[in-house]
Amino acid sequence: MWLSMRxxxxxxxxxxxxxxxxxxxxxxxxxxxxxxxxxxxxxxxxEGRLMSDEEIVxxxxxxxxxxxxxxxxxxxxxxxEQLIQLLHRADKYVCIETNGTQPLxxxxxxxxxxxxxxxxxxxxxxxxxxxxxQNQDMSIYDCFSAxxxxxxxxxxxxxxxxxxxxxxxxxxxxxxxxxxLIDIQ
Ligand code: SF4
Numbered sequence: 001m002w003l004s005m006r007x008x009x010x011x012x013x014x015x016x017x018x019x020x021x022x023x024x025x026x027x028x029x030x031x032x033x034x035x036x037x038x039x040x041x042x043x044x045x046x047e048g049r050l051m052s053d054e055e056i057v058x059x060x061x062x063x064x065x066x067x068x069x070x071x072x073x074x075x076x077x078x079x080x081e082q083l084i085q086l087l088h089r090a091d092k093y094v095c096i097e098t099n100g101t102q103p104l105x106x107x108x109x110x111x112x113x114x115x116x117x118x119x120x121x122x123x124x125x126x127x128x129x130x131x132x133x134q135n136q137d138m139s140i141y142d143c144f145s146a147x148x149x150x151x152x153x154x155x156x157x158x159x160x161x162x163x164x165x166x167x168x169x170x171x172x173x174x175x176x177x178x179x180x181l182i183d184i185q
Contacts, residue, residue, distance in 0.1 A: 003078065003080055003082075003083075004052065004053075005050040005051065005052055006031065006050070006051060006052075006053070006056065006078045006079070006083070007031060007032040007033060007048040007049070007050055007051075007078060008029065008030070008031060008032065008048055008049060008050075008051045008056065009030040009031065009032040009044075009045045009046075009047060009048045009072075009073065010028075010030045011027065011028065011029050011030070011056070011059045011060065012027075012028050012030075012185055013025070013026075013027050013028070013063040013065065014026070014028060014179065014184055014185045015178075015179065015184065016067070016069060017176075017177050017178045017179025017180065017184075018130065018150075018152060018175050018176070018177055018178070018179075019112055019128055019130050019148075019150045019152075019175045020110075020112070020127070020128045020148050020150065021067065021069075021095065021110070022175070022176075022178055023178070024065075024067055025064075025065040025067065026065050026067035026068065026069045026095070027060045027063045027065055027067070027068050027069070028068075028069050028071055029056065029060065029068060029069070029070050029071065029075070030043075030045060030071050030072060030073065031045070031048070031070065031071070031072045031073045031074070031075045031077065031078045031079075032045055032046065032047065032048025032072070032073055032078075033045065033046065033048070033072070033073050033074065033077060033078075034072055034073045034074040034077075034099070035074055035077060035099075035101060035102075035119070036074070036099055036101070036116050036118060036119050038116050038117070040132075040134075040154070042155070043072070043073065045072050045073035053082065053083055053086050056083070057086055057087065057090055060087070060090070060092065061090060066091065066092060066093050067092070067093045067095060068087055068092045068093065068094050068095065069095045069096070069097060070094065070095065070096040070097070070108075071096070071097040072097070072098075074098065074099055074101070074102065075096055075097070075098060076096070076098050076099075076100075076101065076102025076103070076104055077102060079096075079104070079105065080105060081105045081106075081107070083105075084105045084107050084108055085107075088107070093109050093110070094108050094109045094110070095108070095109060095110040095111075095112065096108050096110070096111055096112065097112045097114065097130075098111065098112070098113055098114075098123075099113070099114060099115065099116045099119050099121075100113040100114075100115055100119065100121035100122065100123045100126070101119040101120060101121065101122060102122070103122055103123075104123065110127050110128070111123065111125060111126055111127045111128070112126075112127065112128040112129075112130050113126045113128070113129055113130070113144075113146070114129075114130045114131065114132070115129075115131070115141070115144065121144070126144060126145065126146040126147070127146065127147050127148065128146060128147065128148045128149075128150060129141065129144050129146035129148070129149050129150065130150045130152060130175060131149075131150070131151055131152065132152050132153075132154050133151050133152065133153060133154065133158060133161065133162045133165060134154050134158075135158075135161070138165070138169070148173065149171050149172045149173065150172065150173050150174070150175035151165065151166055151172040151173070151174065151175065152174075152175040152176070152177065153176070153177075155177070155180075156176070156177060156180060156181065159176070162174065
């Protein structure tokens with residue numbers, strides 16, 4: 001069943017601050033709501049307004065970038081093949097940032113998964129596994145198969161620990177929240 005309206009918190013244009021596509025200009029579509037309640041969640045995603053697909057694409061097309069990043073909240077609660085097809089028809093490269101608990105349309109171009117405690121990951125493909133390091137037992141990520149593995153300090157506070165971990169476990173690469181470092185959205 002196609003969704004006719006989707007709940008959007010905000011649509012904005014910026015640079016991707018984290019992970020594999022750091023520095024890439026992109027239109028961010030932040031969907032409202034999440035199925036998890038992480039104690040450290042710093043994203044204000046609760047508010048939102050219902051928008052049609054046409055309204056969403058029209059807003060995205062106001063900006064010149066090819067890359068669109070679906071984020072949240074949990075965007076997997078709101079998207080389907082119809083929206084991805086529309087974005088592809090608009091010649092967009094579609095990325096998603098997800099907690100991995102929802103099945104996703106197969107034709108999304110790039111999947112960044114950040115698994116969270118209490119959420120079972122159901123994805124069959126992960127391009128980028130992105131983890132915030134909080135001294136957790138890292139063996140819990142051994143079961144994930146991804147093309148790229150990124151480890152990120154928690155709010156830029158434990159960078160030295162993360163660097164040290166990566167040097168000892170070189171499967172991982174450093175991800176910094178560069179948007180916070182240079183004070184952009
Ligand atoms: S999965 Fe992400 S958006 Fe959802 S509550 Fe956790 S940190 Fe917040």
